[in-house]
Amino acid sequence: MTYILETNALTRRFGSLHAVKELTLSIKGGEAFGVLGPNGAGKSTAIKMLTTLLPPSSGSATIGGYDVTRQSADVRNIIGYVPQMVSADGALTGYENLLVFAKLYSIPRREREARVREALRIMDLEDSANRLVKTYSGGMLRRVEIAQAMIHRPRILFLDEPTVGLDPIARDSVWEQVRKLRDEFGTTILMTTHYMEEADQLCDRIAIMYRGEVTAIGTPTELKQSIDRDEATLEDVFVHYAGRSLIEGAEGGFHEATRTRRAANRRG
Amino acid sequence: MKQLVPDGPPIDAVNHYPTADSAPFFGPVVKFIKTVATVVELEVRKLRHDSTDLLTRAIQPFLWLVVFGQVFTRVRGIPTGHLRYIDFMAPGVLAQSVLFVAIFYGISTIQERDQGIIVKFLVSPVPRAAIVLGKALSAGVRGLSQCTIIYLLSIVLHIHLSKNPLHILAVVATVILSASLFSTFSLVIACLVKTQQRLMGIGQIITMPLFFASNAIYPISIMPHWLQIVSRINPLTYEVDALRSMMLQNIPSHYGIGTDLAVLFAVAGVLVTIAGKLYPKIVT
Numbered sequence: 208m209t210y211i212l213e214t215n216a217l218t219r220r221f222g223s224l225h226a227v228k229e230l231t232l233s234i235k236g237g238e239a240f241g242v243l244g245p246n247g248a249g250k251s252t253a254i255k256m257l258t259t260l261l262p263p264s265s266g267s268a269t270i271g272g273y274d275v276t277r278q279s280a281d282v283r284n285i286i287g288y289v290p291q292m293v294s295a296d297g298a299l300t301g302y303e304n305l306l307v308f309a310k311l312y313s314i315p316r317r318e319r320e321a322r323v324r325e326a327l328r329i330m331d332l333e334d335s336a337n338r339l340v341k342t343y344s345g346g347m348l349r350r351v352e353i354a355q356a357m358i359h360r361p362r363i364l365f366l367d368e369p370t371v372g373l374d375p376i377a378r379d380s381v382w383e384q385v386r387k388l389r390d391e392f393g394t395t396i397l398m399t400t401h402y403m404e405e406a407d408q409l410c411d412r413i414a415i416m417y418r419g420e421v422t423a424i425g426t427p428t429e430l431k432q433s434i435d436r437d438e439a440t441l442e443d444v445f446v447h448y449a450g451r452s453l454i455e456g457a458e459g460g461f462h463e464a465t466r467t468r469r470a471a472n473r474r475g
Numbered sequence: 476m477k478q479l480v481p482d483g484p485p486i487d488a489v490n491h492y493p494t495a496d497s498a499p500f501f502g503p504v505v506k507f508i509k510t511v512a513t514v515v516e517l518e519v520r521k522l523r524h525d526s527t528d529l530l531t532r533a534i535q536p537f538l539w540l541v542v543f544g545q546v547f548t549r550v551r552g553i554p555t556g557h558l559r560y561i562d563f564m565a566p567g568v569l570a571q572s573v574l575f576v577a578i579f580y581g582i583s584t585i586q587e588r589d590q591g592i593i594v595k596f597l598v599s600p601v602p603r604a605a606i607v608l609g610k611a612l613s614a615g616v617r618g619l620s621q622c623t624i625i626y627l628l629s630i631v632l633h634i635h636l637s638k639n640p641l642h643i644l645a646v647v648a649t650v651i652l653s654a655s656l657f658s659t660f661s662l663v664i665a666c667l668v669k670t671q672q673r674l675m676g677i678g679q680i681i682t683m684p685l686f687f688a689s690n691a692i693y694p695i696s697i698m699p700h701w702l703q704i705v706s707r708i709n710p711l712t713y714e715v716d717a718l719r720s721m722m723l724q725n726i727p728s729h730y731g732i733g734t735d736l737a738v739l740f741a742v743a744g745v746l747v748t749i750a751g752k753l754y755p756k757i758v759t
Contacts, residue, residue: 298524
């Protein structure tokens with residue numbers, strides 16, 4: 208078996224709403240896989256199930272061969288997760304944020320310091336390691352969060368909307384570090400996004416999700432070729448498979464919007 | 476549609492370090508204790524960066540002793556035997572001020588939930604109960620500032636507290652234990668109600684009976700019979716009973732210190748277990 212992540216008809220219902228409906232995916236080791244979809248498409252729910260935070264209603268998923276519900280402790284050992292929300296502790300320094308997680312992941316004392324330093328270096332945070340995280344810019348905050356999720360060298364890293372609310376410069380810096388992670392460690396990456404450019408830039412393969420279901424899957428080039436239009440962009444692909452909802456922002460609603468903006472606000 | 480797989484290193488070539496399981500000396504118990512210690516360390520580091528919380532905590536016991544205590548010592552309406560009232564109430568005020576802060580402890584958990592900090596703990600392979608216990612103990616550590624202010628005030632207000640270092644150490648341990656107990660209680664409520672506003676409402680409702688149906692500021696013997704029964708199932712009563720016999724000179728405890736501590740340990744243990752089960756649900 209060469210797939211690091213496999214799901215089989217993974218489903219989550221909230222009451223009568225199917226947040227994720229019979230999701231079947233296979234992701235190979237070292238791949239960067241993007242899940243693209245409008246707000247409310249079920250991307251975050253899918254990630255929550257894969258990261259053992261939310262039990263599926265039906266169906267199954269394995270990561271590194273471990274079942275996410277029955278072997279959740281094994282799964283947690285090999286995954287890293289950067290949630291959409293701000294997940295670094297603002298009241299600690301960047302160094303401390305990493306140190307604490309190095310300890311929680313039982314990285315041996317003799318390796319700990321070197322590992323924290325390395326994570327700071329890769330994420331380009333060495334100069335600000337001893338500053339409180341609440342003084343960080345939005346891009347730095349995201350990078351310290353990614354460093355934190357990488358400290359135990361997970362085999363697969365989940366990034367939930369990694370650049371939401373970031374300005375273009377900060378966004379570029381996050382993209383650059385994500386590429387570096389792949390190149391240096393061959394980490395498999397599963398990211399959700401609703402920025403088409405991001406998916407195009409970073410991902411080997413993309414699944415387009417709409418109303419809880421995957422409506423298309425393939426490489427960016429493949430997807431562009433799959434629709435009947437010359438010089439199609441991913442945006443055209445998206446409109447083709449998920450309607451105009453993303454462009455018009457029709458989905459998501461008040462709750463989602465407040466949450467995203469509040470998070471964006473905190474990132475400055 | 477066709478699954479297209481790009482070139483990439485196969486899984487086995489992925490460079491990852493051994494995880495906790497491959498280190499044989501990390502038994503589950505050691506891992507549990509290490510996690511608790513790490514969570515406490517995290518909170519202590521936060522306190523080092525910003526210790527205003529320690530100062531604001533000291534205000535409430537100060538006001539109770541200086542305003543309420545001084546007046547009621549003059550009234551002499553409460554039968555405290557040969558004890559001066561201000562001596563009698565000092566341990567009660569310490570217990571009360573620790574309770575009043577601890578009962579709102581869940582608010583910080585809800586804030587951490589709203590930010591996404593808790594999610595990061597939950598996707599890590601550490602035992603949930605260890606996170607909960609670590610958080611509870613660090614709430615206890617913060618209670619030390621209340622101990623300090625009470626002992627400082629006792630000098631100014633001529634309250635006769637035992638200066639025996641062993642007694643003081645026992646007081647500190649009891650305060651940490653009790654603060655852990657009530658903050659975990661608050662965490663359990665937080666996991667159930669899930670919003671700050673509801674937690675504040677419930678916290679306010681329950682502190683009142685916890686405080687007044689206890690021996691904190693008057694002896695249980697002056698209560699009506701039914702309230703005496705309530706006070707006996709109130710953990711605060713056992714905390715105050717233990718503190719009073721440790722802090723004052725020659726005052727025997729009513730239930731026995733062993734019983735007091737056993738009750739506090741047992742209740743705290745049950746609450747930590749419940750909170751460990753409920754904690755992951757706070758994010759869903």
